[in-house]
Amino acid sequence: METTFSLRKRLIRYTSIFSVLLGCVLVFSAYKISLEEINEILDAQMVYLAERVELNPRPIQSDFDVHKRYHEEDLFIDVWAYADQNPSKMTPHHVIIEPKQKAGFYSQDTVHGTWITYILPTPNYQIQISQQEKVREHLALELAGSMFLPYLLIIPFALLGLVYIIRRSMKPLEDFKSELAKRDSNSLVAIQNGHYPAELLPTIHEMNHLFERISVAQQEQRQFVADAAHELRTPLTALNLQTEILMSQFPEEGNLQNLSKGLARMQHLVTQLLALAKQDASLSHEVQVTQFKLNDVALSCVEQLMNLAMEKDIDLGFVRNEPVILKSVEHSIHSIIFNLIDNAIKYTPVAGMINVSVFADIHDFAYVLIEDSGSGIDPEMYDKVLKRFYRVHHHLEVGSGLGLSIVDKAIQHLGGDLTLSRSEELGGLSVLVKIPIQPNVKAD
Structure with a gap:
């Protein structure tokens, strides 16, 4: 079974994921750029310091504390003479690189991490300026975090803005759905x-x-x-x-x-x-709406069908006939009442009874109630009898299964309701038609 999905929710979800990924890329890029810039600045600082030491070289041995956290301004200066010391025999707390003939930067892995060292050899001394690589990495990470913090603060508001934009952009779809539903x-x-x-x-x-x-x-x-x-x-x-x-x-x-x-x-x-x-x-x-007396239409239908009722010796007449002025489609009202009475005559036995009532209420609705003394219809069949060509009593030779269907569609078109039930007085079918007194014809 195929599952449906919300395009709006999918756009919001994907946009949020994209924003998070973009933030990760921003942090990584900021870290790399910051590390590169820090390396350039601190490398220049190490070169400058080595050149200053070169002006007055003398043996120096730095002191490194493994328990101390060093910062970017902490540089280790070591100067040793080639004739007096052998770096391999020295036991410093950080790296001492063997004599080099060319000035430059060197990287050395030790038990205390990786060190970046600038070597400046002189005729009698080797000047060594060292710094821990993790010091630079920590500084780059701090700078990247400080750059990401504004993004982290802005992103919730940006996502809310995106959600609003997506909702506004999807509103025509909602309008389209509403128009179709109406x-x-x-x-x-x-x-x-x-x-x-x-x-x-x-x-x-x-x-x-x-x-x-x-x-x-x-x-x-x-x-x-x-x-x-x-x-x-x-x-x-x-x-x-x-x-x-x-x-x-x-x-x-x-x-x-x-x-x-x-x-x-x-x-x-x-x-x-x-x-x-x-x-x-x-x-x-488009239908023509006119003003007329509902009682006259009902009376006309009774008179037209009186002969059929007399053939079966059926007592057909009014039990309640209140004057009702209706503004609606007269020929549709006539068709509704005519078909209902005709249908009642067919399914009412010989010497039976059919009562017709016309009245109104204070809520601007007119009612036509038609009751018969026939066998009625089971409640579970009420919806089925409103379908075209559906017949309950197939043994009757007269009948097409269209009468109630025509009535139901006509009532719906007039904005009314049709209610089927069992007549408490006669025991057969009771059909209540509810029609708005004022025009309520459904327009296309």
Whole structure:
């Protein structure tokens, strides 16, 4: 499984590591440069001291204390005559180099560490100026540390500054993510790239091309569904009329009854497909918001479906009908209520009951409650019945599995909520529709 990572955290981490490594390189470079400069200064000092001794040479033996820590100003002067002393037989506390014929610097390793010695030979004496190498190394390290200290003090503030710069630089990514998160799920409008950096433009262009391709594909799909449903209405109507004529002539023929039921189901499916195509088209275009009475729309739906209810001897009517003025998309509200009542009639048994309620609350929301005395739906099936073409009662011949899906999408587009539950009064399904009284249509 691939793990995700934060680009911002990675930049901060790598920048911090780079800063630490840079500090190490700075210390090492400062140490080397300081040691080189110290060597030049102290070498010149040793040469100068040897030349001063050469003006009045006399035997001198320095005293070295192994327990004392010496500094850069501590130089050891030794002068010995060639005729009187043999350096190999002397027992000094530091190095005594054998006679040299050429003046210069020499390095000697002893039990007390490495020594740097300047030898200046004269006709009768050898002048030797010595110094411990570790004295110079300690001094160089101190100078490098003093140079690194300001860097050490500044680096935390520099890192904070880098973190701030990185966060500011990454803000367009956060803005881009926020813009995508705020977009409606049905929105395929191109992303405006005027305020994004050049690095994001290729991604935005590709996403806009993707939105365009999806929009074209959806439009073709909607057009196909609408055309197919529209073209099927005429032949289905003709077949239904012919079937009714045959049924009137042969009322006892059972096959004609089955054919009539099949045609009714096909007509219902075509009607639902047309409603679905109309709804999908409204989701991608600007809709017209008007002011109307919700009670009139609900009453119109009840009147249109009263004949279907009477065929099954269903008691369909209002139990609560408070006046509600709504400012919304009227045809969408009509589609919602019509489909819910139609769905209730299908799944309510003969001689059942359907109650319709219309009311509002003080929070600027309108409600439509539709309850039936049918068998209801198990709570674990509530999410599934909102999917397209999903049917709970497959034994019923009439029904396409599109009704609740159309209702749910229309309510979402209006900024409302759909709640399914069991009716406490009738025992069947209870459907509560919550719609904002003021316009709350989701824009693309």
